[in-house]
Amino acid sequence: MLVWILFLLCQVGAPALAQDLCQRDAPNGYKVRISLKTALGEDAYEWNQSEMFFFQATMAFAMRRHFQMETYNVDNIILCVQTSRVSFWFVVTSPDNTTMLIPKADVEKAVRMSRHRINNAFLLSDRTLEFLGIYPTLAAPVNPDTPPWLIVFGVVIGAVCAGIIALLVSSLLQKRRKEKGMTEDGQDEEDMQVKGVENGINLDGTYNRGFTDDDRFTKL
Amino acid sequence: MPEEGMEDNKEGEERPKWNNKAEYLLTCIGFAVGLGNVWRFPYLCQIYGGGAFLIPYLIALVFQGLPLLYLELAIGQRLRMGSIGVWNSISPYLGGVGVASMLVSFCVSLFYNTIVAWVLWYLFNSFQEPLPWSQCPLNHNNTGYVEECVESTPVNYFWYRQTLNITPNMETSGSLQWWLVVSLATAWSIVYICFVRGIKTIGKAVYVTATFPYLVLTIFLVRALTLPGAYEGLIYLFTPDWEILKNPQVWLDAATQIFFSLSVAFGGLISFSSYNSQKNNCEKDAVLVGVINSATSIYASIPIFAILGFKAHTNYVTCLNGNILALTNEFDISDMNITVENYEQWFDSLNGTHPSRVSDLKLKTCDLQTFLDQSASGTGLAFIVFTEAVISMPGSQVWAVLFFIMLFSLGLSSMFGNLEGILTPLHDLKLVPKWMPNELFTAIICLLLFLMALIFCLGSGNYWLEIFNSYVGSVPFLIIAFFEIIAVAYIYGIGRFSDDLEFMTGHRPNIFWKVCWLVISPLMLFVVLVAYVAVQAQTPPTYAAWNPDYVNFPNTEVLPYPDWVFAICVLLSSVPVISIPLVAIYRLICCMSGRHSKDSLHNNPNPYANEDYVVELLL
DSSP, X not given: OHHHHHHHHHHHHHHHHHHHHSOTTOTTOEEEEEOHHHHHGGGOOOOOHHHHHHHHXXXXXXXXXXXXXXXXXXXXXXEEEEETTTEEEEEEBOSSOTTSBOOHHHHHHHHHHTHHHHHHHTTOOTTTEXXXXXXXXXXXXXXXXXXXXXXXXXXXXXXXXXXXXXXXXXXXHHHHHHHHHHHHXXXXXXXXXXXXXXXTEEOSSOOOGGGOOOOSSOOO | OGGXXXXXXXXXXXXXXXXXXXXXXXXXXXXXXXHHHHHTHHHHHHHTTGGGGHHHHHHHIIIIIHHHHHHHHHHHHHHOSOHHHHHHHHOGGGHHHHHHHHHHHHHHHHHHHHHHHHHHHHHHHTSSSSOTTSSOOBOTTSSSBOHHHHXXXXXXXXXXXXXXXXXSSSSOOOOOOHHHHHHHHHHHHHHHHHHTXXXXXXXXXXXXXXXXXXXXXXXXXXXXXXXXXXXXXXXXXXXXXXXXXXXXXXXXXXXXXXXXXXXXXXXHHHHHHHTSOSSOOHHHHHHHHHHHHHHHHHHHHHHHHHHHHHHHHHXXXXXXXXXXXXXXXXXXXXXXXSOTTTHHHHHHHHHHHOHHHXXXXXXXXXXHHHHHHOOOOTHHIIIIIIHHHHHHSXXXXXXXXXXXXXXXXXXXXXXXXXXXXXXXXXHHTTOSOTTSOHHHHHHXXXXXXXXXXXXXXXXXXXXXXXXXXXXXXXXXXXXXXXXXXXXXXXXXXXXXXXHXXXXXXXXXXXXXXXXXXXXXXXXXXXXXXXHXXXXXXXXXXXXXXXXXXXXXXXXXXXXXXXXXXXXXXXXXXXXXXXXXXHHHHHHHHHHHHHHHSSOHHHHSOOTTOOGGGOOOOOO
């Protein structure tokens, strides 16, 4: 009889005790905030008791993983103050003594260690599954060995330098060809003038330079 | 270059010629259409009552812009020399106008190509995923984001810190930023490669640089009109506010905008038209260039403002979403129950039931109009506002690359005119030694400009660039243009000028042009000059400094110019134009001393005068 009464008391008292342990602003508890519609939009699943059970299981897994103790179970994660946000508070009790809470710092370490797994379990991210008080570690920036802009600059400056050299070389070659051509032409012209060949007609006599018309255009 | 076809000018030298008319027109259009058409005109349109601004703008174009343009193209084409040679020919006393043009072109080339270098830097950085100005970098122990970035915005941080590495004030010069030096070297190399063979290579380059911006603007137009918020942006831009026309500042800004936009008084247009054959209809060219320049400004403002409307809309939605999240978290309302549409109702009901809790949240007031009012012009528009808008567009890299290539083409084609305004006068003054090939001379000038422009790559470089932009790129041009028009209309003589125009175009200029050259344009220029100087004198010489330690950071700190800087500002405004009176005085002195010598025959040999037959009348 006494045993039966004690058993009944335990059954009633345990949840009551659990309720005392888990409450809003519990010193060793964390508030969790979940934004399903923001994360998943149309594919958002409904948050019900089964999902809460899943959360308890995930947290138990996180505690097992961190402390490497196989004794954490779903009952060790106590949830309360659930709202339609969806948000709730949770505390973690020790597997050896259900009245003793695991300190906040240890819970934080466990959550940080398995954060990625917890997020993926619910198809959420650091932003949509928030543990208020546990800040997500920032993603390390991708630092390539050569900054990409340097590569683009290299390509551009290489093309421009190649173009400049090509143009300068071709200008130089053109000038050389022009000079060669002109010296040959000049000599021919002079010879023709001296020999008295004008307009292809062979004139008799020698060319008198005194009457050469040097100024093609009269300058006014 | 004998195979390209030569024409002799008065000195009997070979003057290069344009391959075809299209190259000449595209070069002039490219010179006139520059960065200002994209980032200055839309801003003016916005602050001066949208569609109403077009009235003073078009009036200024017709009565001031087109006559000046026609004048410059005509004298260049007729006298077939660069700016110094042309003004020496018109009147030796006004040779200083050409020198002033050249000096001003020199100073403008310095800072203009630095802006092109900044555009190149952003272009190089646009080939990354994600864009570097879309997120803050982490601080050195990876615990959080860099504080300066968090307090301002990632876009501001990228511009002021990672690009300029700006110092808190002008006295601190900082050091040379190597990445900016590299970009500047690239910019000058590209300018040099286009100038290597003078107008031959420029003529080829402008087929791309002058037409590409129009292609990009059209692409942006199509894209921007499909973005949310574009419609609001366009309405905001074009809604006319007729009351604004009563403000004289509007008329002043319209006149200065047209003037600086057409790039007259640089000497570049004179140089370009001097390579034409004399029998070219420069009247049609001038009207075409002027009208296309203004049309481009108006056309460019449409996609710019559609995108700014989109940006304002995005900022508005972000602001509202921040408030929604705060309310949702505070009152544990179901996720996504409060939306942008029903925010007002939720806010009113929550504020009614729990006013103290709502006020504790310190929600921001989100007003679309405030976001639309956040306008910017100049580098602020391109490097801060537009880059922020581009992040929110899907496929940001493509839009960023297109945008910066467009800005690069606009800047490069304007640089052609700037540099031409320096090189051609130097050639005409015969300052180039005979043994030096043109390519080497151009290279030396480009190298010299690059080395001098390194001051803009210092930490305080942006502050110096603003000074150059405000003091060199404004008043000297107005003064030069005023002297240009007085010189041609009154000293050269409108009759002689009309004869030249008849020779070139086949008909005398009609009454409109004559009235403009004689009365309207000089008057308008004089009024604009006086008003501009008066307004500048009234505004205290201050600058906006980016100081992370400032109390009101991220607002910029308004600091006064140090005295030595202000002295430099005054020098920059006055030294280019001081050559006008200096040369006049020098020529006057020479002329006076010339008259005192024995015969005038030595100064002005007349080949037909034979002294032996002069009968001296002794009365």
